Amino acid sequence: MGHISSEQLAGRAGVNAAKVRKDLSYLGSHGVRGVGYEVEQLRYEIRLALGLTRARRVAIIGIGNLGRALATYPGFRQDGFRVVGLFDNDPAKMGQTVADLEVESVEDLVAATRDRGVEIGVITTPADAAQEVADALAAAGVRSILNFSSVVIRIPEGVDVRRVDLATEIRVLGYHLHRTES
Amino acid sequence: MGHISSEQLAGRAGVNAAKVRKDLSYLGSHGVRGVGYEVEQLRYEIRLALGLTRARRVAIIGIGNLGRALATYPGFRQDGFRVVGLFDNDPAKMGQTVADLEVESVEDLVAATRDRGVEIGVITTPADAAQEVADALAAAGVRSILNFSSVVIRIPEGVDVRRVDLATEIRVLGYHLHRTES
DNA sequence: ACATGTGAAGCGCTTCACAGCG
DNA sequence: CGCTGTGAAGCGCTTCACATGT
Numbered sequence: 509m510g511h512i513s514s515e516q517l518a519g520r521a522g523v524n525a526a527k528v529r530k531d532l533s534y535l536g537s538h539g540v541r542g543v544g545y546e547v548e549q550l551r552y553e554i555r556l557a558l559g560l561t562r563a564r565r566v567a568i569i570g571i572g573n574l575g576r577a578l579a580t581y582p583g584f585r586q587d588g589f590r591v592v593g594l595f596d597n598d599p600a601k602m603g604q605t606v607a608d609l610e611v612e613s614v615e616d617l618v619a620a621t622r623d624r625g626v627e628i629g630v631i632t633t634p635a636d637a638a639q640e641v642a643d644a645l646a647a648a649g650v651r652s653i654l655n656f657s658s659v660v661i662r663i664p665e666g667v668d669v670r671r672v673d674l675a676t677e678i679r680v681l682g683y684h685l686h687r688t689e690s
Numbered sequence: 691m692g693h694i695s696s697e698q699l700a701g702r703a704g705v706n707a708a709k710v711r712k713d714l715s716y717l718g719s720h721g722v723r724g725v726g727y728e729v730e731q732l733r734y735e736i737r738l739a740l741g742l743t744r745a746r747r748v749a750i751i752g753i754g755n756l757g758r759a760l761a762t763y764p765g766f767r768q769d770g771f772r773v774v775g776l777f778d779n780d781p782a783k784m785g786q787t788v789a790d791l792e793v794e795s796v797e798d799l800v801a802a803t804r805d806r807g808v809e810i811g812v813i814t815t816p817a818d819a820a821q822e823v824a825d826a827l828a829a830a831g832v833r834s835i836l837n838f839s840s841v842v843i844r845i846p847e848g849v850d851v852r853r854v855d856l857a858t859e860i861r862v863l864g865y866h867l868h869r870t871e872s
Numbered sequence: 873a874c875a876t877g878t879g880a881a882g883c884g885c886t887t888c889a890c891a892g893c894g
Numbered sequence: 895c896g897c898t899g900t901g902a903a904g905c906g907c908t909t910c911a912c913a914t915g916t
Contacts, residue, residue, distance in 0.1 A: 513897065522842040526887055526900095533899055541893045541898045558861060559868020566860070573759035580755065583840055583857030589864065628863050651870075652863040658765055660704040668866050672859055675765030677852060678748070679740060681810050681834040682771065684850050686741020688833075695875065707875095708909055715877055723915045724874045 513544035560587050567593035567626045567650075569641045570633030571601055571611050574656055578630055579607040592624045593617075597637065614641065621648040628652045635659045642669075695726040742769050749775035749808045749832075751823045752815030753783055753793050756838060760812055761789040774806045775799075779819065796823070803830040810834045817841045824851075 514532070518525040532539065535553045539545045555561055566589050568575050578584070579591055594606055597614045604611045612620060621629070629645040631638050631653060638657035645653055646667050655661055655671045663669050696714070700707040714721065717735045721727045737743055748771050750757050760766070761773055776788055779796045786793045794802060803811070811827040813820050813835060820839035827835055828849050837843055837853045845851050 515897085520842065524887060525897095526889090527885085529898060530886085530900075537899065539898050542896045543894075544897070558865050560861070560864065562868070564864050564867065573755050573762065577755035577759055578856065581856060584860060587857065587861060587864070589860055627867055628860065630860075652867055654859055654863055660702065668863060670859060670863055672854065672856075674760065674763060674854075675769065677836055677854055678766060678771055678810065678812075679742070679769060681836055681850060681852055682742065682746050682769070683740050685746065685809055685834055686744070697875080706909060708878095708911090709907085711876060712878075712908080719877065721876050723876045725916080726875065 510547055511540070511544040512547055512550075514539070516544075563588040563590055564628055565590050565592045565624055565626045566628045566630060567591070567595065567617070567621050567624075567645075568630045568632060569595045569614065569617065569645075570631060570637070570657075571596040571598075571604075571606060572632060575630075575632040576606055578632060579609070589628070593620050593626060595620075614644070617641070617644050618648040621645065621650060626650055628654065630654045630656070631661075632656045692729055693722070693726040694729055694732075696721070698726075745770040745772055746810055747772055747774045747806055747808045748810045748812060749773070749777065749799070749803050749806075749827075750812045750814060751777045751796065751799065751827075752813060752819070752839075753778040753780075753786075753788060754814060757812075757814040758788050760814060761791070771810070775802050775808060777802075796826070799823070799826050800830040803827065803832060808832055810836065812836045812838070813843075814838045 514525045514528040518528045532545065535557055538549055538553055568579055568591060571594050575594070579594055584591065591607060591609065594609045594611045595614045595617050596602065596611050601611045602613055627650065629650045631641050633641055635658045638655065638659050639661050642653060642661040642663055646664055651667055653663065653667060653669045655669055658673060658675060660671065661669060696707045696710040699710045703710070714727065717739055720731055720735060750761055750773060753776050757776070761776055766773065773789060773791065776791045776793045777796045777799050778784065778793050783793045784795055809832065811832045813823050815823055817840045820837065820841050821843050824835060824843040824845055828846055833849055835845065835849060835851045837851055840855060840857060842853065843851060
């Protein structure tokens with residue numbers, strides 16, 4: 509009770525047990541030989557190493573279905589990511605309430621993200637608006653961007669961009685199907 | 691006109707030019723030295739190699755905001771991925787029309803995906819329903835699964851699963867912020 | 873001149889295999 | 895005896911650098 513082995517962790521994560529041990533060893537060898545890892549301590553060590561003990565303020569730009577999905581995603585709040593702003597350029601959406609927040613105009617993006625100390629911007633706009641939004645986020649001093657749009661955005665040095673391309677994900681599956689047929 | 695260099699392609703994709711050339715070389719060396727790649731031919735070669743010339747039928751299970759986002763995602767249809775089924779277990783959603791399709795009951799999932807020759811299943815359900823859905827998809831003969839749920843699903847040999855974890859994506863950004871402060 | 877194609881080197885993640893420790 | 899911690903090997907992707915071709 510209270511302990512878990514690298515083998516068990518590997519099973520749950522769908523990876524190799526040696527990888528689990530090597531990765532956890534970077535936290536400082538808190539496992540007990542012959543026993544495993546103490547779950548609560550491990551949880552704490554991981555949260556500490558990943559920086560999940562400090563809350564991060566997040567803004568989402570582009571309140572379509574994907575933006576709404578992220579705004580209401582329970583996994584975010586759990587790790588201390590607080591959505592503090594929702595922005596769109598569609599007048600029909602402004603004033604709508606999503607996840608307890610009112611949708612605001614992108615015109616207010618720079619000022620609002622500055623005022624609220626937003627550290628992470630999530631771009632869920634169509635492709636043609638993504639670069640413009642990224643520029644605004646950079647201008648507002650946002651250092652991290654999660655880009656769900658279908659284009660690669662260009663950003664000043666020092667801003668960290670991570671792209672998730674849903675079209676690519678499904679294309680990979682299509683490719684594997686293609687590889688294994690005929 | 692009609693040609694593009696590895697340098698230009700690399701710029702657009704945000705990668706190294708040598709990588710572009712090496713990757714494209716696997717298609718069979720259709721570039722012209724001193725000139726570049728003929729755009730339309732390149733497009734065709736890529737579509738052929740990735741298997742995008744054949745249409746793939748897709749079912750989406752879990753019609754929340756994320757499911758709806760994917761159902762209406764323009765990038766899918768463009769590459770020949772046809773959404774032919776939307777499933778949910780919430781009676782209130784059944785009969786609703788999303789992207790020209792009526793939402794159906796998950797009870798009909800196995801029969802419907804078999805009948806319609808679904809090859810790719812997209813899981814956008816909450817964590818607690820994901821394994822059950824995956825089992826149903828596997829039972830229906832679906833060979834490829836795109837899993838957006840927050841759990842790792844266990845699947846019979848021969849089924850290809852690809853997981854996209856939105857929580858992980860934002861955690862990586864949080865980690866980088868953590869690394870670069872104090 | 874200019875841009876491709878590619879052998880070789882580089883790099884980092886993954887896995888192996890076993891010594892070390894409880 | 896069981897499970898961790900880790901040096902070393904393995905592996906595949908990325909980048910370099912330049913020979914090759916037009």
